[in-house]
Amino acid sequence: MTEKEKYAQVRREAGFTGLALLALILFWLVAGFGAAQLDLEVCGLPLWIVTSSLGVWAAAIVLVKLLTGFVFRDMDLDEQRAPDGRGAEPRG
Amino acid sequence: MSSVPLMEGGRNLVAETGHLSTLLPLLVFMCGMVGISLFVRYQQRTGFGSNFVQQYFIGNHDLGGFVLAMTTVATYSSVSSFVGGPGMAWQVGFGWIYMAVVQVTAIFLVLGIFGKRVALLSRKFHAVTVVDIIRERFQSDFIAGMAAFIIVLFFCGTMTAQFVGGAKLFAAVTGYSYEMGLVLFGLVVVIYTSIGGFRAVALTDTCCAIMMMIGIALLLYYVLDAGGGYAAIMEHIRVHEPQMLEPFSAGKMPWGIYLTQWILVGICTIALPQSVVRGISYKDTKGLHHAMLIGTVVIGFMNIGINFTGILAHGVLTGDLASYGGVDNIIPTTIVTVMPQSLVGLAIIGPLAASISTISGLLIVASSAIIKDVYLHYQEKRNREVSTGQIRLLSMVATAVIGAVVFVIALTPPSLIWLINMFAFGGLETAFFWTLLLGLFWRRANRLGAFLSMGGGTIVYCLAQGMGFKIMELHQITIGITCSLIFFLLGSYLGKPAEKQVLEKFFPEEL
Numbered sequence: 001m002t003e004k005e006k007y008a009q010v011r012r013e014a015g016f017t018g019l020a021l022l023a024l025i026l027f028w029l030v031a032g033f034g035a036a037q038l039d040l041e042v043c044g045l046p047l048w049i050v051t052s053s054l055g056v057w058a059a060a061i062v063l064v065k066l067l068t069g070f071v072f073r074d075m076d077l078d079e080q081r082a083p084d085g086r087g088a089e090p091r092g
Numbered sequence: 093m094s095s096v097p098l099m100e101g102g103r104n105l106v107a108e109t110g111h112l113s114t115l116l117p118l119l120v121f122m123c124g125m126v127g128i129s130l131f132v133r134y135q136q137r138t139g140f141g142s143n144f145v146q147q148y149f150i151g152n153h154d155l156g157g158f159v160l161a162m163t164t165v166a167t168y169s170s171v172s173s174f175v176g177g178p179g180m181a182w183q184v185g186f187g188w189i190y191m192a193v194v195q196v197t198a199i200f201l202v203l204g205i206f207g208k209r210v211a212l213l214s215r216k217f218h219a220v221t222v223v224d225i226i227r228e229r230f231q232s233d234f235i236a237g238m239a240a241f242i243i244v245l246f247f248c249g250t251m252t253a254q255f256v257g258g259a260k261l262f263a264a265v266t267g268y269s270y271e272m273g274l275v276l277f278g279l280v281v282v283i284y285t286s287i288g289g290f291r292a293v294a295l296t297d298t299c300c301a302i303m304m305m306i307g308i309a310l311l312l313y314y315v316l317d318a319g320g321g322y323a324a325i326m327e328h329i330r331v332h333e334p335q336m337l338e339p340f341s342a343g344k345m346p347w348g349i350y351l352t353q354w355i356l357v358g359i360c361t362i363a364l365p366q367s368v369v370r371g372i373s374y375k376d377t378k379g380l381h382h383a384m385l386i387g388t389v390v391i392g393f394m395n396i397g398i399n400f401t402g403i404l405a406h407g408v409l410t411g412d413l414a415s416y417g418g419v420d421n422i423i424p425t426t427i428v429t430v431m432p433q434s435l436v437g438l439a440i441i442g443p444l445a446a447s448i449s450t451i452s453g454l455l456i457v458a459s460s461a462i463i464k465d466v467y468l469h470y471q472e473k474r475n476r477e478v479s480t481g482q483i484r485l486l487s488m489v490a491t492a493v494i495g496a497v498v499f500v501i502a503l504t505p506p507s508l509i510w511l512i513n514m515f516a517f518g519g520l521e522t523a524f525f526w527t528l529l530l531g532l533f534w535r536r537a538n539r540l541g542a543f544l545s546m547g548g549g550t551i552v553y554c555l556a557q558g559m560g561f562k563i564m565e566l567h568q569i570t571i572g573i574t575c576s577l578i579f580f581l582l583g584s585y586l587g588k589p590a591e592k593q594v595l596e597k598f599f600p601e602e603l
Contacts, residue, residue: 052190060197073377
């Protein structure tokens with residue numbers, strides 16, 4: 001990957017991470033406040049308690065799996081010198 | 093983190109007298125931490141010569157995925173996640189878990205949004221700290237200095253709160269004195285952080301995170317056991333505390349708490365410098381991807397596990413809150429009540445590990461702000477050579493001195509210490525959220541915007557906190573983060589755009 005492609009890819013990954021956050025917030029609303037409207041029970045607990053805790057946790061794990069599986073790509077982090085030869089000058 | 097500050101009153105002893113056996117596991121654990129630090133120092137003895145600053149403050153881009161995940165989680169999870177939080181869960185019920193679970197976003201967001209960007213940029217500029225990157229982006233020593241100042245100030249507040257929280261818990265559970273606890277774990281964390289630097293912090297954090305999980309599992313098991321089993325405890329709650337099964341808990345959990353929790357301990361935590369700096373520290377992108385997954389699994393386990401344990405403690409602590417002396421005493425009382433004497437010493441390591449892993453993470457970043465961001469930069473500007481020997485000594489001394497100052501404050505803690513913890517969290521987020529997010533992803537972001545957002549936003553936030561001013565009863569982070577955004581946009585549209593050569597380096601994808 002060229003430097004340009006790397007930065008474009010990183011921006012895309014950050015954007016999709018933001019989308020994953022939105023998806024999780026929606027899930028969180030439905031799994032908690034939404035499910036609390038239902039009169040269902042699981043393992044002796046009202047349904048919303050299970051979906052809003054274990055459910056949200058599982059959803060977050062699935063979303064991260066989707067991100068790292070389909071959006072995130074491996075790349076070499078070490079710098080290739082810029083074409084003009086002006087990389088960064090060492091500091092510290 | 094829990095959004096509710098721990099309250100006063102945790103200092104009255106729950107355990108009557110101290111048993112040496114309860115100290116033994118903690119002593120062994122702390123010795124292990126120092127051992128790791130000495131080992132790191134020994135291992136890096138050759139490398140410490142050539143590039144000390146990078147090794148001491150960031151561990152040389154060397155962390156693998158597992159350690160990266162654990163150190164990010166451990167630094168983020170503080171003693172209040174283990175004491176105040178589950179105490180509130182005991183009082184409020186399952187709504188508290190529903191609120192706390194938003195923290196599952198904290199790890200994948202910071203690593204997913206900033207992880208690679210910061211890694212690429214830090215290699216480009218040989219940056220060691222978040223402040224380095226801010227300095228390069230906005231080409232301003234003043235903004236960098238302000239960032240370093242805000243970091244040191246708020247970190248010291250947070251660290252003091254961690255010291256006090258840990259020592260109070262120690263005193264309550266073991267029966268030994270508060271001061272002894274402070275020396276036992278507080279002094280030791282300062283020592284091992286000073287000796288081993290960031291790499292030691294990362295490795296000890298990993299041990300701490302593992303101990304936290306073991307601690308939660310142990311406590312959960314014994315709470316269930318002592319409470320007569322899951323079904324019996326749930327039946328008790330259903331009959332005596334039915335509101336605990338409602339998300340709003342009969343008014344104890346208004347919607348505003350849910351909203352501010354999302355902002356304060358969810359979304360905005362991505363900009364906490366102690367989290368973002370971890371983006372500089374890892375080795376390769378495979379590690380980062382693993383860390384996002386492992387971190388999310390671990391933080392979910394901890395948050396749900398410990399708060400669920402807090403709720404189940406109803407099977408053991410059947411009195412009212414006042415009889416236990418406040419929410420902070422719920423977990424210490426539970427530990428003393430349900431754990432066999434021989435295991436109390438082991439059970440206390442979990443919450444103390446949460447405390448020391450946060451302290452070590454903050455301490456090394458605060459020290460880097462003083463040494464790297466202020467002192468070395470100043471010397472470099474004046475073209476003064478600083479020898480490696482001098483840097484090595486100064487770095488260790490700075491770490492030790494900051495730790496010692498916080499330690500001394502914690503010996504006679506200010507009475508409002510618990511407020512300081514959350515206050516500092518919100519302050520750091522107000523200062524850094526837009527500066528980092530817009531600074532690293534928006535070309536138009538400029539010096540004036542960053543200056544107004546960081547300076548003005550933080551001042552507005554502090555004033556709102558100081559005067560107790562709230563809008564719609566929401567935590568002041570909502571005011572801070574909104575003002576800081578408005579200031580940033582104002583500055584960015586009114587001020588000059590950033591220099592072309594800066595934009596070329598920061599946004600090569602948009603050339």
